[in-house]
Amino acid sequence: MITPKSFWSPHRLLLAAIGSAIIISCAVFMRWDWIPDYYEIILAGIWRTIWLLVASVVLGFALALPIGLAQAAGPKPLAILARQFCNIIRGTPLLLQLWLLYYGLGSVFSTIPEIRGSAMWPYLRQAWPYALLCLTLSFAAYEGEVMRGAFLGVPKGELEAGRAFGFSEMQLFRKIWLPRAIQRALPTLGGEVVLQLKATPLVATITMIDAYGAFSKVRQDIFLTYEPLLLLALIYMMIAGLLVVLFRYLENRTPSS
Template sequence: MRGWLQPHRIVLILIGLALVWLCVTQMRWDWLPKYAPMMAEGLWRTIWLLVLSSIFGMALAIPLGLAQAAGPWFLATPARIFCTVIRGTPLLLQIWLLYYGLGSLFPQFPWIRESDLWPILRQAWPYALLALTLSFAGYEGEVMRGAFRSVPRGQLEAARAMGMPRHLILWRIWLPQALRAVLPTLGGETVLQMKATPLVATITVVEIYAVASRVRQDTFIIYEPLLLLALAYLALAGLIVLAFRWFENRGPVRHRPG
């Protein structure tokens, strides 16, 4: 801590505090009490979109990575094509394709309109969740491919020599080591996924970015909601980084050279 708190840093921190104080006193924050409940709701929606899409995306990414690293060609080729297409097109385009494309296709089939799922399919969030999940799966599938390849062959051969069945090798030897190897990468990728969530506001999902845009439209205040928004995302990113660091420190300690 002492090494961190050098004289020039104290000056920088004081300048920063002065800037914050200027922002608080000189800018308009009178809209805040009225919109605070909506903002909290929006923040909550952002968080669950992020968590669910990351979990589902990861669940898809593991088979995608495995298929590319060790699968037969009829599984490896579609997996590679999926990852290339997802990584090669903008997420905004994918979201709009799913929402406007599927959304305009579904009402044409009466059996979908009469099914119990229709009230859900008429809302925007399933498409947002699906698009974010597929995007995360595409990027992480590529990461997992490298991770599965990075596990030393000797480990798998030893397990096979002990007569372990294949699913047990995957579950006990291959997957844990692959996941440990990519944990730092996954932390960064989750921050990227968080940065992608405001895009779903364009298909009328009311998360925190959409609330801030609404404040802008209602009150014609431009900077204040955006600054608050930037602060909220900074805090979220910090939390993600801390959570992943905690995960990394929990497992067996890796001995790094130096």
Template sequence: MAWVIAKNIIKAVVLGALLAIAALIVYWFFFASRWDWIPKYLPLLLRGLWYTITLLALSCLFGFLLAVPIGLVQVTGPGWLALIAKSFCTVIRGTPLLIQVWLLYYGFGSLFPQIGMAWPGFKEHFMWLIRLDGYWYALLAFTLSYAGYEGEVMRGAFLGVPRGELEAARAFGMSPAKVARRVWFPRAVRLVFPTLAGETVLQLKSTPLAFTIAVMDLMGVTSKIRQDTYLTFEPLMLLAVLYMGLTFILILIFNRLERSIPTRR
């Protein structure tokens, strides 16, 4: 009996606290927050959204194109290539993405002008390398990171395709290249499709790191708004909501793609 009363009291307290928090948020949203900066910064925000989306899409595309050979050589050999691929995956997966981004941006960013000073020919031919802005370094870092994580996934995928299917393909007289293209690769991708979807969502959630190297993606625009208007929460709240929306859209796209894969169930 005492337990039932205690349980109801706890329930009432928890509900009360939740309602109080909800009321506070509603009050803050309608009476204490400022949103008048949105029209002024809308073009910048849209461009930031575009940067974020292209960073994600291009890095996933190029990263996946790199991941396929990285996974494949770890299964087929030759040994020395497999070793290189395996160490690449270990290094990428064992170090924080932020350190990789900073190494590429500050490291290469300071190296190119030095080479340019030592060797004037470099400056003439590779001026574009010296002038690259943060976006391209971020894209390179994200691409390599995606390749590292997905290379490991693809290795498992290539190993997971049943041997009998590959043997059947070979028995039909397909050349090794044709077996890989028509049977091995499509079967492997289907096996790990849900994993790839999850990893792409993770990749989306690491894109805001680009703002640390002065890329004006969504996060970069947000921090500029925060500096200009001295507002702390409102831009961050908007950013969180935008990222949530992007995450759900991405999940929706992947669910639709997954349903288009024919399976026997």
């Protein structure tokens, strides 16, 4: 552990001085007077980013469990299907997938009268269902790969012990295999969620006003290049920092083997 005294050694003081000089000169010499006019849009954008992140991570993780399980222990056709799904999603850029779903699928939907007439149409005309679907599938593919390893990594002896105690297969899965696999996947899960956060700004390219989209609007309105981008970078850094702290807390809470 670093003690406070050794942390504030001379070179760190110098670095801190340079850092605060940069921050102060940013605050003084750059224009920040636009923030009061736009902070409502910005807050709404940040809220939308967090909402999209949480929803896609929860749904994606729920989808990743069967995908990982199918590859680890499923029948062969199912395993191949899950494997190919992961390969295709992981082998193409997220931006392309997003545009494929929004422009491609959207244009197909609009030519089918049954869909245009259905109750779902008002939702399917908006951007967020496509954004959520795309981010969910992407997270499921990357996390499915992690879960495959986690399921395979649970020591055989623990499963055998469960069987020896007379657990049914379902009980075995619910009480031993799944919790142990999730525990093994937790350290990588934190990293994956931060990666997912960094993928969310792409949804601004399909007209969804998330944090990035809100700042794009600011940049178009007031013709500033750097100030909005720097503030936006700071906001993403803070969210990423919070996520790291949260997952460290979760990791410390779960007993390690």
